[in-house]
Amino acid sequence: MDERFLGVVGMIIIIFIAIFAISQNSNNSSGGGNNSSGGQVTKHIEGKGQKGVTLIEYGDYECPICEAYYQPLKQVAAQYNNDIYFQFRNLPLTAIHQNAFAGARAAEAASLQGKFWQMHDKLYENQNSWVSSSTPLDIFTQYAQQIGLNVSQFKNDYASNAVNDSINADISEFDKTHQEKATPTFFLDGRYIAKPIWLTPKPARLRLIRSARSSRPKSIRKTPQLISSCRNTK
Numbered sequence: 693m694d695e696r697f698l699g700v701v702g703m704i705i706i707i708f709i710a711i712f713a714i715s716q717n718s719n720n721s722s723g724g725g726n727n728s729s730g731g732q733v734t735k736h737i738e739g740k741g742q743k744g745v746t747l748i749e750y751g752d753y754e755c756p757i758c759e760a761y762y763q764p765l766k767q768v769a770a771q772y773n774n775d776i777y778f779q780f781r782n783l784p785l786t787a788i789h790q791n792a793f794a795g796a797r798a799a800e801a802a803s804l805q806g807k808f809w810q811m812h813d814k815l816y817e818n819q820n821s822w823v824s825s826s827t828p829l830d831i832f833t834q835y836a837q838q839i840g841l842n843v844s845q846f847k848n849d850y851a852s853n854a855v856n857d858s859i860n861a862d863i864s865e866f867d868k869t870h871q872e873k874a875t876p877t878f879f880l881d882g883r884y885i886a887k888p889i890w891l892t893p894k895p896a897r898l899r900l901i902r903s904a905r906s907s908r909p910k911s912i913r914k915t916p917q918l919i920s921s922c923r924n925t926k
Contacts, residue, residue, distance in 0.1 A: 753796060755875045758816070791828045
């Protein structure tokens with residue numbers, strides 16, 4: 693991704709910081725908690741969040757669009773580490789991605805040894821190596837070794853009901869938003885963000901800024917689709 697795209701992502705985060713600074717009483721409709729799946733919504737969070745703002749990404753490790761967003765978002769997360777909480781939740785699109793759930797299992801199994809983000813990064817950085825594999829666990833086991841996991845424990849956790857339930861809890865939490873199942877999908881303090889805004893022409897972004905200064909919007913208006921998402925349909 694080029695620096696211009698990174699700059700646009702950074703600008704939109706600044707815009708939303710300004711929006712939510714206007715009001716101190718936001719309701720997070722996509723918050724965590726217990727879930728009917730039997731598991732709990734995952735809590736993979738980085739950043740210090742001094743602005744009190746949480747940006748949640750629902751992602752699919754096999755989704756090529758998620759992979760395209762991976763590096764820009766990683767750089768933005770580092771740049772705004774003090775200001776925002778960045779959170780990842782699972783949304784494997786199993787209807788179109790054969791190994792998406794397996795990838796989520798690998799990340800959640802690594803999380804149980806305190807290395808979620810390391811496995812998260814491995815999965816995206818090596819996406820082409822495992823997405824078509826008939827034995828993805830063999831590849832994930834190599835990643836587990838590379839990031840210093842106890843491999844036996846990793847394999848046990850990978851196959852566990854606890855890991856399965858945590859992924860399903862994230863999916864169930866996403867279903868509560870009533871958004872189309874597509875990845876990546878973003879929420880800022882519970883409010884859905886239409887990704888195309890991040891790539892809208894400058895005049896449209898300026899209108900959004902002026903609107904944010906005058907009042908807090910109830911929703912974010914969609915703009916022409918300039919970048920696609922992975923959608924859970926064949």
